[in-house]
Amino acid sequence: LWAWGAWAGFKVWGWDEDAAARQRALGQGLPVAAGLADLAAQVPAPRRLLLSLPAGEATAAVLRALQPALQAGDLIIDAANARYQDSQDHAAQLAERGVAFVDAGVSGGVFGAQAGYCIMAGGGAPAFAKARPLLHACAAPGGLLHVGGAGEGHRVKTVHNGIEYGLMQAYAEGFELLQRSGGGALDLAAIARLWGQGAVVRSWLLELAGAELAQDPGLDRYEGRVGENSTGRWAAELAQAHGVAVPALQAALEARARSRQAPSFGSKLLSGLRARFGGHSEAA
C-alpha cells in the first residue's frame, strides 16, 4: 500500500490481498475495499489505479481481476518492476478498452517515501499526461521523466538495476579487499566517509555502505547469502538480445549466486546495502 487516505491533494483508496495489511491501512484511516471488484465500484470514474506488485503472474492476475470494472478513461500505472515486454502487452490489451497504461520504473528504495522517488515513465503521451500529476506528487524534485512509449519506463528501470548490480559489486569487492589485505586494521567506515569528500568513487551507495560499516564494522548482522529480484537477470537478457557485452553485470550476478554457497565480507556488504536501500532482510 503506497498511500494514506487523502494525500497530496489526491483522495486515495487502498487494497492489498493480505488482510493484515488491509487492517493496518484501515487503522491509518485509509479507506480499504473488500476486494478488487469492490474497489473499482467504490472509486468514482475516471480512476487512476497504481499497482505495485510482484512482476509476472501476480500483476497479470490483478489486471485480469480489475478489467471487468474498468471503464474507458481510466488509467493504470504499474509502479513495480516488470519485464518491459509484459508492460507493452498490458498497454496494448488495456488500450482496446480505452484504458490508459503507464509503466513507471521507480527507484529510490525505502528512502524514496520521504525524499521522493526517481520515476522513469513509459507510455503514450495521453497516458503520461493523465498519470503525470500523481507521479509528479510521488517524485523527488526533477525526479520524473517520460522516457518513451509503452514498456520504455520498465526497460530503462531494468537497465538502471543492471547498473546498480555492477556498482554494488564494485564496492563489495573493494571493501572486502581493504578488509582482507589490511588484516582488519583499517577503519572501513572512516574510509567510506573520507571517500564521500571529493573522491571519484563518491555516490549514494557509498554513503549507505559507510553507514552500514559504522553501525556494524564486521557486518556480522548478515549471513552474506545475497538474494536478487529478477531485474539483474532481465538486464542480462536484454543485453544478450541486443549483442551488448555486460561483463560487470554478469560478474555481479555470478557473485550473488556464489554468495549463496560461500558468503564473504563483500557479500555481507551487498546484503547490508540491500537492507539499507530496499528494506530486504538478509540477517544472519
Added chain:
Amino acid sequence: LWAWGAWAGFKVWGWDEDAAARQRALGQGLPVAAGLADLAAQVPAPRRLLLSLPAGEATAAVLRALQPALQAGDLIIDAANARYQDSQDHAAQLAERGVAFVDAGVSGGVFGAQAGYCIMAGGGAPAFAKARPLLHACAAPGGLLHVGGAGEGHRVKTVHNGIEYGLMQAYAEGFELLQRSGGGALDLAAIARLWGQGAVVRSWLLELAGAELAQDPGLDRYEGRVGENSTGRWAAELAQAHGVAVPALQAALEARARSRQAPSFGSKLLSGLRARFGGHSEAA
C-alpha cells in the same frame, strides 16, 4: 607542478624535468630551481617536498637524486599513485636518514584543484603530523584521513581505483545497453540527469556521464580505445595476493583491453569519463 608561489600560507618552490613546464611556472611567479640539487639547496630546512610523478622508476630516480641534499627533519610526500610496497620501501630508506615519508593517495581528478582533493595518507604518526598542514590545505573539507602506517595511503588509493574501474564499467554497460536496445531513441543525457534525482545509482561519475552525453550524445569525440594507469592492475594483484575474488574489477580490466581492439559506445563513455575526471585525452 602543483603549486603557485605563495599559496595557502606556504612558500612554494617548484621543479619539473620539462623545461617548458618550468618556464610556465616562472611566468606564473613560482620560483623554480635549475635542478633537483639546486632546489634542495634553495629551500631552507626543514623542507616539505611533495612529489607527483609517474610511479616506479621515475619516482625512485627523483628520490635518489634528492637524497644527497636531504637532511634529518625533512619530509617527503609522494602524492602520486604508487605500488604500496614501493612506498613502504621509500619510507624505510628515508627513515635511515631521519627523513619522514608520507604516501598520500589523492583522488578528485582535475576538479580537485578547485574543490579540494580527497587524500588517503599513510605513514608513521610523526611523519603524518609534519605533512598534515600542507595536506589539509590541499584537501576538500573532511577530505583528509591518516589511514595507517607507511604504504597504507597508496594501498587504500589502489583499492579506491579498483572500485572506480568497476563503477565506470557498470555505467558504460548500462548506457550502451540503453543506446543499443533503444535504437538510439532514448535521451541518454536526460536519463542520466533524471537518475541523479533520487535513483539508487546516483553518483559523481553519473553526473560526469550526464555532462558528457549532454555535450556529445553519440560520444563521437572519442575513439573508444580506453587506456589505463596501472592502479587497476595493482588492485587485481592485491586481490590475488589475498585470495579476494574481484570479478567486476577483472571484467573492467578485460573490457578496457578489448576496447583497444573493438571500441564500443560503452568504451567511448569510459574515455569520456576519463577525460572529465582525469584530463586523459582519448579523442578520435
